Every structure is written in structure tokens, then in C-alpha cells.
Amino acid sequence: MFVAGTSAKGKRIPLLEAELLRWVGSGDSLLELACLDALFPPGKFLRPVLCMESAKAVGGTADQVLAFAAGIECLHVASLVHDDIIDQDPVRRGRASTAEQYGLAEALVAGDGLSMAGIAALLSGGPAEHVLQAARVTVDALRHMCQGFMRETEIRGDLACGVPTVLDVMQAKTAALTGAACQAGAILAGATPKQHQALRQYGEQLGMAFQIRDDLLPYTAEDQVTGKTATSDVANLQPTLPVLLAYEAADETDRNRLATVFRGGTDPVIAHRDILAVLTHTGALTKAAEMASSCAEQARAELVGLPGSTHLAELATSAADRQR
Structure with missing residues (x-):
């Protein structure tokens, strides 16, 4: 039998872990084991926590939305499993990714299994009208996520795609x-x-702050802190926000340095070092951090008039300042 991790804080997270086990299973089959391995040890549980805290902000309770929140986490983690397959990334949350540990075919099925468990959880209970509306909102966001994933693959190696394009990808992949x-x-x-x-606007702005910080982490934190491979985006020739900000601000020498990396063929460690040097020269790291802070401030502004939103405001602050 699978045993969930114990790293969560407060009563809310153990309840969520138990709910996830209820929908995914206890590990009695290979499918359940692969799904649970992707779910645990958990990440930040950002999306389900946002779901529960938003319910509380309007006078509801976390229990009202617990199953729905678990469903959102299943759907989110399914997207991570598939994202690691797309990126051929062997590491997730500081250990072997699902594909690396179980195999490509098994990871694809695990991602699908998590998606089906997530949908079942979303539709499991509550006033039918509210459940249907909430499910429609979530499914629409997931459609945007798929569009974001595909657009991301289209711009690989393209330093001329522009900052607005990568912001649109971030909006679709994360903020939605x-x-x-x-x-x-x-x-x-x-x-x-x-x-x-x-609250939707709050969540989207928080998501943008979170993703901007995520793009910065390969250049500002150690692998063991982030739980990811710092060279993943470089190896995949993925033009992230700080890279495109640097490209816009760079002189001819630094632009050529970036262009060399994004033509491919450079050792990822050397490429990462060269990109970091350009990001530092151009002030792109600082600019991106300022953009994350601006998004967080906009998120907090959306909470005016919601007296139960103190924790949501704290989450916005931590999203802009996070180092992992």
C-alpha cells in the first residue's frame, strides 16, 4: 500500500492528501502506483489550496470544495507528467520523473489515469448548477493549457518570437x-x-507571478532547491521570459552569444553559463523579478472587499518572492 508524504503543513493538506488517495487509489495496481508516485511527495498544492482558500474568502468552507480541489491537483499533476515527456526531463520535484522511473508508455497512461480521476473528482458532488459551472471554468482553462503547451513547442529555438508571445504562453500554461x-x-x-x-483575476495574476519566478529559478537557485534540472529549458532551446528580455536589451555581442546557444549543439552546461552571463549583463533577471512583483501586486488588488482573503494575499506575496 502506498503511504503519502508528511511534508504538508496544517490540517488542510493532510485532508487533501487523503482525498487524493480516495480518488486515485492506494497503490494496488501499477497504474495506481505510477499515479501516486507522480502525486507524492507533493509539490506546493498551489491550485487546490487556491480553490479552498477562495471558497473561504467568500464565506464558504474548505470542505465544500475538497473533492473539486483534489480533482484540480490530479489534472495539474497529469499535465506535469506529460510535460516531462515532452521536455524529456528526467527530474521532477528533486527525483526521477514518472517517465524516467516507470517508462514512457507507463507515464503516458499514468497521466491519462490522473486526468480521469481528476474529472471524476470534479463532478463528484455539490449543487449541480454550481458544479457544472465550476467544471466548465476548469475544463476551459485546461483547453488553454493544451494550447499553451503546443505553442511552447512551436517557438523552440526562436529568439525573435518576442516577449508578448511568451507571456501568452505563460497565461495559457499556468495562469489560466x-x-x-x-x-x-x-x-x-x-x-x-x-x-x-x-478571484479569477486574482488567480491569473498570481499564476503569472508564479510562472515568471519559475522561469527565473534556473538562473537564481540550485537544482537541489528547485527540484528540477536547471539546464532543461536550455537543452530544449526554450526561449523563456528572462532570455527574451535579455535578447531585447542586449548589444550585438550578447545577442550573438544568445543566438549561438539557440542554434543548438552547445553543451547545456556551457549554454546555461553563457545565458546566465547575458541575463546578468542586460539586467534581465531584475526586470523579470520586477514583472513578477507587479503581477503579485495586481493580484492583491483584486482581493479588496473580500475580508476572508488574508491567506490569498500572503500567497501572492510568496509567489513573487519564492526561491523554489
Whole structure:
């Protein structure tokens, strides 16, 4: 039998872990084991926590949305399993990715299995009208996520794609689902349209802050802290926000240095070192960090008039400042 990790804080997270086990299983089959291995040890549980905290912000309770929150986490982790396959990344959360540990075919099936468990959890209970509306919001966000993944593959190696393009990818890949998690939690708790729209905007801005920081981490933190491979984006010739900010601001010498890396063929460790030097020269790291802080501030502004949103405000601050 699979045993969940114990790294979570407070009562909310153990309840969520138990709910995930309820929907995914206890590890009695290879499918369940692969799914649970992807889920545990858990990451930050950002999306389910946002769902539960948004319900509380409009006068509801975490219990009202617990199953839905677990469903969102299953769907999110399914996307990570498939993302690691796309990127051929052997590391996730500081250890072997699902594909690396179980095999490519098994990881594909595990991602599908998590998706099906997630959908079942989303639709499991509550007032039918609220559940249907919240599910529609979530599924629409997942469709945007798929579009973001595909667009990301299209711009590999393209330093001329521009900052607006990569911001659109971030909006689709990350911000859409964080916004949906907040809006869905509020809807399920009986929020007014004004309230759940404000929480959606909050979640999207928080998601942008979170993703901008995520793009910075390969250049500002150690692998053992982030739990990821710092050279993954470089190896995949993925033009992330700080790289494109640097390219815009760079002189001819630094632009040529970036162009050399993004033509491919450079050892990823050397490429990472060269990119870091250009990011430092151009001030791109500072600019990106400022953009993350601006998104976090916009997120906090959306919480005005929601007295139960103190924890949501704290999450916005931590998303902009995080180092892992």
C-alpha cells in the first residue's frame, strides 16, 4: 500500500492528501502506483489550496470544495507528467520523473489515469448548477493549457518570437488554471459573479507571478532547491521570459552569444553559463523579478472587499518572492 508524504503543513493538506488517495487509489495496481508516485511527495498544492482558500474568502468552507480541489491537483499533476515527456526531463520535484522511473508508455497512461480521476473528482458532488459551472471554468482553462503547451513547442529555438508571445504562453500554461482554481472554489461556495470574477483575476495574476519566478529559478537557485534540472529549458532551446528580455536589451555581442546557444549543439552546461552571463549583463533577471512583483501586486488588488482573503494575499506575496 502506498503511504503519502508528511511534508504538508496544517490540517488542510493532510485532508487533501487523503482525498487524493480516495480518488486515485492506494497503490494496488501499477497504474495506481505510477499515479501516486507522480502525486507524492507533493509539490506546493498551489491550485487546490487556491480553490479552498477562495471558497473561504467568500464565506464558504474548505470542505465544500475538497473533492473539486483534489480533482484540480490530479489534472495539474497529469499535465506535469506529460510535460516531462515532452521536455524529456528526467527530474521532477528533486527525483526521477514518472517517465524516467516507470517508462514512457507507463507515464503516458499514468497521466491519462490522473486526468480521469481528476474529472471524476470534479463532478463528484455539490449543487449541480454550481458544479457544472465550476467544471466548465476548469475544463476551459485546461483547453488553454493544451494550447499553451503546443505553442511552447512551436517557438523552440526562436529568439525573435518576442516577449508578448511568451507571456501568452505563460497565461495559457499556468495562469489560466490558477485563475480557474480560484473561480471554481468561489462558485462552489455560492459567490456572486462579481466575487468569482475578481478571484479569477486574482488567480491569473498570481499564476503569472508564479510562472515568471519559475522561469527565473534556473538562473537564481540550485537544482537541489528547485527540484528540477536547471539546464532543461536550455537543452530544449526554450526561449523563456528572462532570455527574451535579455535578447531585447542586449548589444550585438550578447545577442550573438544568445543566438549561438539557440542554434543548438552547445553543451547545456556551457549554454546555461553563457545565458546566465547575458541575463546578468542586460539586467534581465531584475526586470523579470520586477514583472513578477507587479503581477503579485495586481493580484492583491483584486482581493479588496473580500475580508476572508488574508491567506490569498500572503500567497501572492510568496509567489513573487519564492526561491523554489
